[in-house]
Structures are given as C-alpha cells and as structure tokens.
Amino acid sequence: MVANNLRNNAKDEKQGSNKLVTALFVAIALLFAVDYFEEKYAPAEAQVIKTDPLAPSKNEIFNKKTPNLADLKPINLQTEKYNVEIDLIGGKITKLELLDFVQEKGKEPLVSIFKKKSEESENAMLFDAGWLANKFKTPDANTVWELAGQSANSLMLKNINENLTFYRTFFFNEDNFLTDIEDKVINNSNSDIQIAHFSQIHHIGEREDRLANSFTNYTGPEAIIDAEKVQADYKDLQKGDTFENRGSNVWAGVTNQYFSGVIIPDNSHSNTVKFKHTKISGDNYYTALVRSEPKSLKAGENLIEKFQVYAGPKSTKILEEQGVDDSIKLPAMLDYGWFHIIAKAIYDALMFVNSYVNSLAISIIIITIALKTLLFPLANKSYKSMAKMRKIQPEMKQLQEKHGSDRQTLGLEMMNLYKKHNVSPASGCWPMLIQIPIFFSMYKVILMSFEFRQADLGLWIHDMSVKDPFFVLPILMGLSMIIQQRMNPQPLDETQKMVMNVMPIAFTVLFLFFPSGLVLYWLTNNVLSIAQQYIIMKKHG
Numbered sequence: 345m346v347a348n349n350l351r352n353n354a355k356d357e358k359q360g361s362n363k364l365v366t367a368l369f370v371a372i373a374l375l376f377a378v379d380y381f382e383e384k385y386a387p388a389e390a391q392v393i394k395t396d397p398l399a400p401s402k403n404e405i406f407n408k409k410t411p412n413l414a415d416l417k418p419i420n421l422q423t424e425k426y427n428v429e430i431d432l433i434g435g436k437i438t439k440l441e442l443l444d445f446v447q448e449k450g451k452e453p454l455v456s457i458f459k460k461k462s463e464e465s466e467n468a469m470l471f472d473a474g475w476l477a478n479k480f481k482t483p484d485a486n487t488v489w490e491l492a493g494q495s496a497n498s499l500m501l502k503n504i505n506e507n508l509t510f511y512r513t514f515f516f517n518e519d520n521f522l523t524d525i526e527d528k529v530i531n532n533s534n535s536d537i538q539i540a541h542f543s544q545i546h547h548i549g550e551r552e553d554r555l556a557n558s559f560t561n562y563t564g565p566e567a568i569i570d571a572e573k574v575q576a577d578y579k580d581l582q583k584g585d586t587f588e589n590r591g592s593n594v595w596a597g598v599t600n601q602y603f604s605g606v607i608i609p610d611n612s613h614s615n616t617v618k619f620k621h622t623k624i625s626g627d628n629y630y631t632a633l634v635r636s637e638p639k640s641l642k643a644g645e646n647l648i649e650k651f652q653v654y655a656g657p658k659s660t661k662i663l664e665e666q667g668v669d670d671s672i673k674l675p676a677m678l679d680y681g682w683f684h685i686i687a688k689a690i691y692d693a694l695m696f697v698n699s700y701v702n703s704l705a706i707s708i709i710i711i712t713i714a715l716k717t718l719l720f721p722l723a724n725k726s727y728k729s730m731a732k733m734r735k736i737q738p739e740m741k742q743l744q745e746k747h748g749s750d751r752q753t754l755g756l757e758m759m760n761l762y763k764k765h766n767v768s769p770a771s772g773c774w775p776m777l778i779q780i781p782i783f784f785s786m787y788k789v790i791l792m793s794f795e796f797r798q799a800d801l802g803l804w805i806h807d808m809s810v811k812d813p814f815f816v817l818p819i820l821m822g823l824s825m826i827i828q829q830r831m832n833p834q835p836l837d838e839t840q841k842m843v844m845n846v847m848p849i850a851f852t853v854l855f856l857f858f859p860s861g862l863v864l865y866w867l868t869n870n871v872l873s874i875a876q877q878y879i880i881m882k883k884h885g
Contacts, residue, residue, distance in 0.1 A: 416488065423497050424518040426655070427454070435489040435501050435512050437471040440655050442603075449798045449807050457605045457655040461627075467549030469598060469605060471653060473512070475529055476635075478538040480507040507533040520666050521656030522608075530646040539641050541649040543607050544633040547598045551578055561792050565619045565632045567596035568673050574617070581621035581630055588618040593671045596632045599658055602794050602809075604677055608652040609634045611672060659794035660691060680788045687785035691793060698795075704808060705801045705864060708790070712868045715786075716876065719779055723876055730832055730881065732767045783869070790862040801860055808861030815856055817863040822852030824870035831877050 418438060419430045429439035440458040447453045461468045475482045483489070483503050492502035492511065501512040508529055515524040527541060551563065566575040569591035576587050596617045597606025609615045615634050622629040634651075641647050654674065656662060663675040680687035690711065697707040716723070739761055747754035761767075790796055790808075797809045805812055812818060825848035855863050 419491060419494070419499060421494070421499060421516070423516040425521065426516055428514075428516065430499065430501070430514065432489050432491070432501070434472060434485045434487060435474075435483065435503070436485075437514075437653075440471075440605075442656065445603075445657070446798075455603060457603060461548065465549075467547070469548065470546050471544070471605065471607075472546070473525065473527055473541070473543035473651075475510070475527070476540050476542060477508075478638075479535065480533065480537060481505050482508065482539075483510055507531070507535075521654055521662070522666055522668075523653045523655065525651055525653060527649045527651075528646060529641065531641045531643055534643050536640060536642045538638045539647065540636050540638040542633060542635040543609065543651055543653075544631050545597050545605050545607060547578075547630040548627050550628065561601065561788075562679070563600045565596075565598050565630060566677075567594065567617045567619075567632065568676055569594050569596075569617055571671075571673060573676055573679065574619075576619035578621075578628075578630055581619060582628060584621075586618065586620045588616065590614050590616045593669075593673070594634065595654075595672055595674060595677075596634050597654070598630070598632055599677060601792075602658055602797050603656065604658045605653065605655045606674075606677070607632070607634045608654060608668060608672060608674070609636065610650055611669070613637055657794045660688070661695065662794070678792065678794075680785065680792065683781050683785040683788070686781055687788050690782075690785055691789045694789065694793075695795065703802075704796060704799045704861065708861060708865050709868050712786075712865055713872065715782060716869070716872045719782070720876070722778060723873070724880060728880060729767070730877070732765060734832075734881065736761060736765050736767060786865055787862060790865060791859060796859065796861045799861070801864060805860045808864070809859050811857045812860045812863060817860055817867055818852055818855040818858070821855055821863055821867040821870060822848050824867060824874060825851060827874055828870060828877070831874065831881065 416432055418432060421428045421430070422443075425443055427439065427441040427443065428437065430436070431438045437458045438460050439456065441454040441456050443454065445455040447455055456469075458469050458471055459465070460470070472485070474484070487503060489501040489503045489512070491499065493500040497518060498513065498515045500514075503510045509532060510530075511526075511528040513526045513528075515526075517524065525543075529539065531537060547565070562575055564575065564578055565581070566573065568574075569589055570593060572591075574587060574589070576585070592614050593611055594615045594617060595606050595608045597604060599606070613636065615636055618631075618633045618635070620631050620633070622631065636649060639647060652668075654663075654666065654668075658678050660675050660678050663677060666674060668674045680691075693711050693714075694704065694707045697710050698704055701707060701710070740758065743754060743757045743761065747757060797807070799808045800806050801808045804814060805817075829844055829848065855866065
C-alpha cells in the first residue's frame, strides 16, 4: 500500500510539473467563468411590488408624433459642455451631444448620450419626465409644451390645462456633467389630488456596443438601490423579465462601454426603480424608470420635484468629481467585478503615474515593472523550481526511456529522482497562480477604464482602447510566449507538449482583436518575466 502511495505521489508530482502552464491557462478560464456568473447573477432579486393606481403605463412611453404636430420645431441650446435639443412635444430631451468628445478620433461626429433615430443609427436614447395623478389630466408624450423662458444655460417649459399648471426647468451646469431639473405642478382646482413624479430614460433599438458587453464588461440598464447594484440585460427584458424595487440612495439609467445617462432623483425620500421592455410601432423600448412616492396636493397649492441627470463619461475620476453625495455611490457605475479592490488600486496607481509622465502607455510599463518587483519573491521561487527541473530533465528522459511501458515503476523512480535533487515540480505552480488576480485586475482596468479611450500609445497606435491596426503588438506578444516556453522544462508527455506548442498561437489569435493597451501590458509582463527567468535560471542552472 505504501508503495502504491509512493507511485501515485510520484505520478502526481510529474504531472504537476508538466501541466504548470496548462493549470495557469485553466485558472484564467475559471476566473472568466466566475466573473461571468457573478455578473449574470449578482444583481439583487427584484421585490414584487403591487402596482398602484399611479403606476406608469404605456402613456409614459414616447409614441410617434401625430401628423399635425410634426412641424413643431424643437428648442436647441448650446452650453459649455453640450449641444442640447428639447422637444416641445412631450418636453423631452431628444439630443444631448458632448462637445468635448468625438465618436472616433480624428473625425467630427460628437458622442451623443441622448439622440433620435436617424439614417446613420437605428438606435436612440431619450429622456422624459412627468407626473401621474389619480384625477385630472397630466401631460403625456404628445402634450405640447411652450417655452416660458431661456438663458445661456437654462430653459423653462410650461403647460396649462383647466385644473393643473406644469413647469419644467432645465439647468445645464458648466463645471460638471449634471443637469439639474425642476418639475413644478400647481393645483388650480378646488379638489385635493394624489400625485407622483416619474422620470425615465429609454434605450430604443438594440445594443450598439455588442462587443463591449460581455461577462467582463456590462452595458445596459442598471441602478444603485440602498448601496446594492442591480442590472437588467436587454435580452432578459425582451423575454418579459422585469425588475421593480423601492429604496433609498438611488440612481438609475442606461450605460454603454464608456458613457452613460442616469437619473439621480430626490433621495430625501424613497424611490421606486423599474426596468422594463415595451414594443411600440415595431421598436424595442428598454426603459429605466424612477418614480417617487405618491403625495397629496391640496387645492391651490404647488409641489416641486427636483432631480438630476448625469450625462457624461463613465470615468471613476470624473464620477468622483461630480459632487454627488457619497451615499448614492455614483462611481459604482464603473465596476471592475470580482477583483474590484485590486483593480481600483491599480487604476489609482496608473492615474498617479500618468499625472507625472503624461502617457498611459509609459504608465502601464512603469506599473507593470512595479508589480513584477513587488511579486519578485514569488516569481523567484517559481523560476528556481523550473531551473532545477530543467537541470534534471536529461535524467528524467532516461528514466522514461528505461521504464516507459511500466508507469508505476517510472512514477516511483521519478519520485526518488525528485527527492535526490530536492525538487518539487508543483512548487512553482502556486506562486504563479497567486499572481493571476493581479493580472486579471490589470486586464479589467485597461479594458473598461474611460481614460484609455482614444489615448495615444505612440507610433502607429493612436487609440489604446482598440486593436493594433497592424497586429504588431499581438505578434510580438506571441513570440514572447514562445521564448518563455523554450526556457521552461519541456513536458515529457507528447500530448502535453502539443498543448504547450499550440497555446502561443491560440493566445496570439485571441489578442489580435484585444485593446492595444491591454496587449502592451501583456507583452511588457512577458518581457520582464523572460528577463527574470533568464537571470534566475542562469544563476541556478
């Protein structure tokens, strides 16, 4: 029995050595899998809330304009940060362009947070708000508002019916990406009413940044409710799934890879958040809605609801500078996932270095060097083990040739060989596995952080968030992997050897379409690993 255990242990030791790189590859795949299930199932479960008489219905959704209103001109306003278009039909924002950001580097079209459908794009995103009352008419999607006042950074709309008067005022701030909106209703009747305020953002059409949305980078309707993040995928909503929950410290909206439009309601009271899908005139409407609690409005009195809309970059730094109360957690819009704490630390370090060198490419190289230095003790142990394994490889091959057909005897002899030279094949595996969370966090930071969008890498690469147009970096990265493999002890098993030979090719193909900033990080890390491994293995070789 002891002999059998020794044989089994020897066999395990041998396999541990030969499968080191395979184990790392599988570990990375598992991390992606964990991140996938976390992103898919992490959002809080919806609480079923009984629909009240003031619940929004299809009347909230933007329908097609009636023909007699089609010629009514919208109001255009250019502020310090935006080109804005306010549609007097429904009093909604139908266009909001960011003056400081273009869609593609070197080209003219600006980034639009809100926009109508056009020949260039079948997708749209619109903002709307309003009131729901238990009696009397309130403005709907086809109600015509009139301009009551306008300045350089603000405008006021007005709508009057026989019982109620409504005002809507937009204040576009110059020093941040927040728009302050004030909705006011005056009860001109002789009756008390129950009334609730709602605001909503509609994404119309299908997801535009299909490649951006994945288990590593969510885009779509999302919200924070009581410090818990909730998300609703477009496909799930289209299947009929809905989310509705009430809480405090709320924001809700629709985000894409680098920009977002979200509503920040008056959080002095609780609010209801709802995600839903509606089919109107053949278009898919994906709605993120925020609704206040119903309030009593007595005859002759007025009620004001103040809220904000953030329309800007999904950047941690910019989100932190908006002046929104910390309890609302606006920066949580950018979530690096399972290793968020590590990723946030790496992001902060990159931004700190970049503030001095003014180059994110150089910052990546510097931080990668710093990380390799920090992790040197772990790498040193791993490479020492590899050096010893490489040194005894001729003896291992002799044993394989001698006992190749007798697996048990071969395993026992291998065990004795390891003991003789004080070598543990698996000892180099764990130190490398411990480094994977750091590598994966760096991957998430470069993939998701707004600062890498349209950032110069240098030479022929002018946008680190997109692929290398000539695939030079991925090819160099693949070559660096081949060099690393040649420096490692070669597997004795032919199947494992084939897997090892295929991996650099597979990774090169995978990285061809990865953001060039990410490929730069991986290439830098490989080059530093080769240098470390060469020095250590030469010393112990």
